[in-house]
Amino acid sequence: MTVTAPATTTATATIISVRKTRRRDRPPSRIRQSFGERIAPYVYIAPFFVIFAVFGLFPLVFTFYVALFDWNPIGEQTFVGLANFERLFQDPRFWNAFVNTFGIFLLSTIPQLALALGLAHLLNQATLKWANFFRMALLVPYITSVAATALVFAQIFDRNFGLINWVLNIFGIPDVNFLASQVGSWVVISSMVMWRWFGYNTLLYLAGLQAVPREMYEAASVDGASGWQQFIHLSIPSLRPIIIFTVIMSTIGGLQIFTEPLLVAPESGLTCGGGRQCQTLALFLYEQGFGQFEFGYGSAIGVALFVIVVVVSLVNFYLTTRTRKAR
Amino acid sequence: MNRRKLALPIAALGALALLISGCSGGSGSGSEAGDPNAEFEFWSFTGIGQKDSVDRYLEKNPDAKVKLSEVGSTTETATALTAALAGGRVPDLVMIQNDDLPKFVENPGNFVDLRTLGGDDIGDGYLDWAIDGATAEDGSIIGIPTDVGGLAFAYRADLFEKAGLPTDPAEVAKMWSTWDDFIAMGEKYTEATGEPFVDNVETSVFFSTVNQVSQKYYTPEGELIYDTNPEVEEAFDVAVRAYEAGLSADIPAWSSGWAPGKANGAFAVTTAPSWILSGLKNDAPDTEGKWRIASIPGVGGNWGGSVIAIPARAENKEAAWQYIETMLSPEGQTEHFATTGTFPAAEAALESDEVKSYTDPFYGDSPIGQIMSESVLNFQSFYNGPDTSAIGAALLNALVDMQAGNIAPEDAWQQGLDSAKAAIGG
Numbered sequence: 001m002t003v004t005a006p007a008t009t010t011a012t013a014t015i016i017s018v019r020k021t022r023r024r025d026r027p028p029s030r031i032r033q034s035f036g037e038r039i040a041p042y043v044y045i046a047p048f049f050v051i052f053a054v055f056g057l058f059p060l061v062f063t064f065y066v067a068l069f070d071w072n073p074i075g076e077q078t079f080v081g082l083a084n085f086e087r088l089f090q091d092p093r094f095w096n097a098f099v100n101t102f103g104i105f106l107l108s109t110i111p112q113l114a115l116a117l118g119l120a121h122l123l124n125q126a127t128l129k130w131a132n133f134f135r136m137a138l139l140v141p142y143i144t145s146v147a148a149t150a151l152v153f154a155q156i157f158d159r160n161f162g163l164i165n166w167v168l169n170i171f172g173i174p175d176v177n178f179l180a181s182q183v184g185s186w187v188v189i190s191s192m193v194m195w196r197w198f199g200y201n202t203l204l205y206l207a208g209l210q211a212v213p214r215e216m217y218e219a220a221s222v223d224g225a226s227g228w229q230q231f232i233h234l235s236i237p238s239l240r241p242i243i244i245f246t247v248i249m250s251t252i253g254g255l256q257i258f259t260e261p262l263l264v265a266p267e268s269g270l271t272c273g274g275g276r277q278c279q280t281l282a283l284f285l286y287e288q289g290f291g292q293f294e295f296g297y298g299s300a301i302g303v304a305l306f307v308i309v310v311v312v313s314l315v316n317f318y319l320t321t322r323t324r325k326a327r
Numbered sequence: 328m329n330r331r332k333l334a335l336p337i338a339a340l341g342a343l344a345l346l347i348s349g350c351s352g353g354s355g356s357g358s359e360a361g362d363p364n365a366e367f368e369f370w371s372f373t374g375i376g377q378k379d380s381v382d383r384y385l386e387k388n389p390d391a392k393v394k395l396s397e398v399g400s401t402t403e404t405a406t407a408l409t410a411a412l413a414g415g416r417v418p419d420l421v422m423i424q425n426d427d428l429p430k431f432v433e434n435p436g437n438f439v440d441l442r443t444l445g446g447d448d449i450g451d452g453y454l455d456w457a458i459d460g461a462t463a464e465d466g467s468i469i470g471i472p473t474d475v476g477g478l479a480f481a482y483r484a485d486l487f488e489k490a491g492l493p494t495d496p497a498e499v500a501k502m503w504s505t506w507d508d509f510i511a512m513g514e515k516y517t518e519a520t521g522e523p524f525v526d527n528v529e530t531s532v533f534f535s536t537v538n539q540v541s542q543k544y545y546t547p548e549g550e551l552i553y554d555t556n557p558e559v560e561e562a563f564d565v566a567v568r569a570y571e572a573g574l575s576a577d578i579p580a581w582s583s584g585w586a587p588g589k590a591n592g593a594f595a596v597t598t599a600p601s602w603i604l605s606g607l608k609n610d611a612p613d614t615e616g617k618w619r620i621a622s623i624p625g626v627g628g629n630w631g632g633s634v635i636a637i638p639a640r641a642e643n644k645e646a647a648w649q650y651i652e653t654m655l656s657p658e659g660q661t662e663h664f665a666t667t668g669t670f671p672a673a674e675a676a677l678e679s680d681e682v683k684s685y686t687d688p689f690y691g692d693s694p695i696g697q698i699m700s701e702s703v704l705n706f707q708s709f710y711n712g713p714d715t716s717a718i719g720a721a722l723l724n725a726l727v728d729m730q731a732g733n734i735a736p737e738d739a740w741q742q743g744l745d746s747a748k749a750a751i752g753g
Contacts, residue, residue, distance in 0.1 A: 074412040160593065274731060275731070
């Protein structure tokens with residue numbers, strides 16, 4: 001960022017000065033021609049803004065509107081003001097989903113990024129053979145469908161016939177009913193998320209590490225730095241911007257997690273277990289909106305989720321600007 | 328400067344106009360309204376064998392044209408229908424499962440009142456409670472029952488024999504004629520074998536008991552009484568007692584352990600509405616001949632069933648109605664039962680020899696037709712309101728949570744009530 005910033009400023013300055021001189025120099029009759037030139041860029045970028053307005057902005061604003069109603073899609077719509085939000089804050093199911101979402105998010109993101117960092121460091125070693133094969137292999141989980149992943153993980157963690165319990169039984173540990181308890185179901189879902197995304201993050205980190213001159217590592221080893229010391233003092237500092245990027249991306253994805261909890265316990269439908277032990281906010285939203293057809297209440301949950309994502313993003317933004325200043 | 332400011336809104340408006348004109352384009356497929364042989368679109372869910380029914384309809388009516396879409400599960404079909412009614416393109420004919428029906432019956436304006444097509448006595452030939460479920464408060468009938476769930480238990484005769492219990496369906500039914508007897512019998516079984524008796528208590532016990540009441544979650548006038556109705560609490564308590572007696576294998580229906588559990592004898596009894604019978608065969612093909620079907624304790628029961636309805640905005644109502652008239656008569660339902668095993672809702676069909684004498688070697692030639700038709704004929708009617716399925720799900724989930732060991736049996740009822748209360752908005 002620091003390198004490109006001055007260049008952009010100069011470019012903008014040049015454009016402004018060119019524009020000013022042009023306007024003064026041209027005779028009035030030429031303004032018509034330049035009108036087409038002037039709007040051309042706007043027409044070129046218009047498709048994005050039109051599509052964004054129709055599919056992004058309108059649904060967003062309409063959600064805020066619907067949240068103020070008791071909205072039955074096939075019946076009556078009554079204006080209720082903020083009643084949906086009052087109900088939401090008193091609803092134990094909402095707070096339960098809130099806790100689950102953050103539990104799953106923390107349990108999946110932290111180990112995942114740590115693992116990805118370590119793997120990226122290993123894959124960056126000059127001495128590693130078959131490096132390209134390993135790099136390619138990392139993407140296999142990422143291209144596997146979430147539905148297939150969920151099916152396989154549900155089988156592996158199954159209480160009665162699952163692989164994990166079979167292994168535990170060998171060591172004399174009785175069957176564990178992972179999906180029945182809150183933390184257990186978080187572990188199942190988090191492991192699914194981790195398995196799917198760690199390769200993606202590893203490659204991002206690896207790309208960052210490749211930009212670090214190999215001579216620095218060579219110099220470090222000549223100076224007697226161990227692999228671990230190189231990792232801590234060389235790899236991590238040079239990856240800081242990418243780490244921040246992956247943390248933000250995982251936050252946005254993690255707070256909206258939906259498919260994994262939906263598919264891991266299909267028999268309980270949209271609640272993810274009898275006690276809603278792994279129902280996330282996105283799943284709760286879907287249950288209310290499209291399971292119970294309470295569009296108003298579902299929209300209120302959507303608004304709440306929106307606010308949560310904005311708040312967490314602001315916290316992230318604050319933290320990133322702080323770290324940059326500290327540097 | 329002014330022109331530049333205008334450019335963006337103009338471009339946006341232009342593109343928006345294009346989108347809007349594109350949207351309002353396709354309306355009217357050109358078929359003549361009122362033609363009973365016009366092509367009509369029929370949404371069904373999967374697993375109910377409507378393809379067979381449509382094939383037979385086309386045999387009887389070579390001029391007719393049907394576009395059958397099997398949308399997905401029962402819930403997915405109801406969701407798609409809701410979206411369509413809320414502003415999309417509606418089908419001409421649609422199947423709705425009984426559990427999803429109250430929400431649609433609450434807003435009858437979305438559907439054709441079938442009395443306008445078939446006369447006021449149109450509901451007479453069907454089971455009272457089945458037609459009541461499709462009748463709105465203003466008396467309009469929005470759906471014709473295609474089938475009912477019926478309810479019986481499937482049990483493993485070989486495991487019963489090992490445990491020293493009777494194996495003949497009539498003797499078994501007599502031995503568990505009340506729910507207390509059922510629990511006592513389960514205790515004997517678990518003592519003798521050390522294995523749980525039923526797959527779970529939420530679907531195998533609670534679903535059966537809670538439907539054997541005179542009124543369920545609502546009074547006939549539509550007032551909510553789920554939290555004060557002693558019949559509901561008693562039904563719930565039977566499930567809790569069965570769990571406390573150690574009868575439950577805690578394997579939820581359709582969970583990943585359910586099919587293997589049926590195949591390897593992890594439990595001896597599971598609930599068996601008519602539409603589950605073919606699923607059990609698929610899940611445990613090697614157990615052929617070991618299963619039997621017997622009537623459940625208490626006074627008969629029902630789980631599932633569905634109706635068929637014509638949305639008010641349907642384009643080919645006449646064609647859809649011709650299908651209903653042809654296929655949902657008692658003869659049509661009997662024929663459909665013979666090919667696919669879905670249990671008829673027309674009373675004359677239930678009394679027919681074909682239905683009553685139905686047996687299946689997979690189930691050791693148990694008198695399935697006899698048991699199921701008695702079960703639905705004894706079943707009592709009660710009023711289901713818009714939140715019936717939400718309340719039912721909340722109570723069921725409390726039982727699931729209890730079996731998982733997350734709540735104590737004595738707290739389960741209160742927990743169920745609390746989540747039911749949250750589910751219907753306090």
